Amino acid sequence: MILEVVSSSIIGGIYLAAKLKGGESPTNDHQKIKMIADAVGLKKNGQSIRIHRKYHPKNKHYTEYIYQIPLGLSLEDFQEKHQKFEDGLNNKQTRYLLSFKDLKKIDWKELRKINSLKELPEQFKRMFGEKQLIRKSVEMSFDGMLKIKVYDRAMPTYLPFRESVWEQCKKWHVPIGETKDGVHFIRLDDGHAVIAGTTRYGKTTFLHLLITTFLKLHPDEVEFSLIDLKSGLSFQRYKDCKQVINMAEDLSSAHSCLNDILQEMKHRKAWFKKLGVEKIQDVKQPITRHYIIIDEASNLDYRRMELKSKKDIEAAKFMYEQCKSWMKMIACEAASLGIYLIFSTQYPTAEILDSQVKANTITKICYRLDTGTQSYVVLDHTGAEEITIKGRAIVRTPDGTVQVQSYFLDDQQIEKVITPHIIIKARKDDEDETTGEDPGETGEDTLIIEPV
Numbered sequence: 001m002i003l004e005v006v007s008s009s010i011i012g013g014i015y016l017a018a019k020l021k022g023g024e025s026p027t028n029d030h031q032k033i034k035m036i037a038d039a040v041g042l043k044k045n046g047q048s049i050r051i052h053r054k055y056h057p058k059n060k061h062y063t064e065y066i067y068q069i070p071l072g073l074s075l076e077d078f079q080e081k082h083q084k085f086e087d088g089l090n091n092k093q094t095r096y097l098l099s100f101k102d103l104k105k106i107d108w109k110e111l112r113k114i115n116s117l118k119e120l121p122e123q124f125k126r127m128f129g130e131k132q133l134i135r136k137s138v139e140m141s142f143d144g145m146l147k148i149k150v151y152d153r154a155m156p157t158y159l160p161f162r163e164s165v166w167e168q169c170k171k172w173h174v175p176i177g178e179t180k181d182g183v184h185f186i187r188l189d190d191g192h193a194v195i196a197g198t199t200r201y202g203k204t205t206f207l208h209l210l211i212t213t214f215l216k217l218h219p220d221e222v223e224f225s226l227i228d229l230k231s232g233l234s235f236q237r238y239k240d241c242k243q244v245i246n247m248a249e250d251l252s253s254a255h256s257c258l259n260d261i262l263q264e265m266k267h268r269k270a271w272f273k274k275l276g277v278e279k280i281q282d283v284k285q286p287i288t289r290h291y292i293i294i295d296e297a298s299n300l301d302y303r304r305m306e307l308k309s310k311k312d313i314e315a316a317k318f319m320y321e322q323c324k325s326w327m328k329m330i331a332c333e334a335a336s337l338g339i340y341l342i343f344s345t346q347y348p349t350a351e352i353l354d355s356q357v358k359a360n361t362i363t364k365i366c367y368r369l370d371t372g373t374q375s376y377v378v379l380d381h382t383g384a385e386e387i388t389i390k391g392r393a394i395v396r397t398p399d400g401t402v403q404v405q406s407y408f409l410d411d412q413q414i415e416k417v418i419t420p421h422i423i424i425k426a427r428k429d430d431e432d433e434t435t436g437e438d439p440g441e442t443g444e445d446t447l448i449i450e451p452v
């Protein structure tokens, strides 16, 4: 049992409500939602939103309000005002979660004597200071009706990854983290994904979780092309995994890697044609899923490089333009062939995240961004600029938009998964330098030239 303490600056004291988890809230959130919608102009021809149903699922931490919205308004219009709804629902109230253990520590005699929050005894203030604030949060979706879920439970701010979560994974799903309702999985075998976020908020940590999850759960059915444009250090540890076919760390090697992918696409297209199938889901033979992971895609841009000679600038510009056009081709055509682009960047401008790449992206994961405009480029609505917690992300898929606290996977957990997959292999560069001698015959290294 959890007690909820609500402090309100209107009443100028403490209102203590003992209630069971999931009980009725003392305020009427529906009325607040309607008032906020009217106040921010979400009305048409004098018509406001109309409540259709209120729903409180058992054992869940939210109440869902289902509204009919006036003709001419869309989900996007409401999502743009997302912050206004959240602020309005939390207006004038601060809520804390306290356990019975906490309550035992309270000196009730002292508490009865006080008239305002300012007079709270030190011990009580300390206890509240340590507790997590409950801030109601809102999620919106649309299926003909506007559904607004109002959560009254604090989201965790740090979640170490638990290996047991992998046991719940469906095929090609990644357990990105947790919402207020528990573990949240994202499906990554039906399209491409974009991951955006300002520096040090969790993009690369999520990419490690993605790679590790697929190495753990589908080691014989997955391949990776890892394009690490942040000095090549993030993905270095995977370079000897047998599933890693290409590694690139600069424009030139990324260019060559993307060229290889185009060949791979041609090869798969020809094969699918022979089999008489259109998409990977229809292929009965064993076939790998290929994930191209680009970490810091903006670093492909030759204008961000320190190039001096005109010749170098021209060469880099040519490769950059080709990489961009190849990424568009991959975005448009590769998903049905089982090749997926995972595009990660700190700078989601319209220049970096091409509109065609974005349009063909199914999953959008957005950590904190610097501006509402950047948030809009990725999610088509603002909100990511309001995030202040590391690992907190807004995830948008065709199923709707949710806020997630992503898992933090540590180095030991990663090492444990990748160690069984490490082999000694010569990569493409080494291969170019060989004298033509068959390395297999020397009895030393095994040369792996990955076929598909």
Ligand SMILES: Nc1ncnc2c1ncn2[C@@H]1O[C@H](COP(=O)(O)OP(=O)(O)OP(=O)(O)O)[C@@H](O)[C@H]1O
Pocket (backbone or CB within 6 Å): 157, 158, 159, 197, 198, 199, 200, 201, 202, 203, 204, 205, 206, 230, 346, 390, 391, 392, 405, 406, 407, 408
């Ligand atoms: N899910 C998480 N939960 C809590 N803290 C996290 C999480 N993910 C990352 N962090 C913290 O943020 C730091 C940076 O994370 P990460 O390298 O993933 O950031 P990034 O977004 O890739 O940054 P950059 O773009 O600068 O490389 C981590 O070392 C860790 O301290």
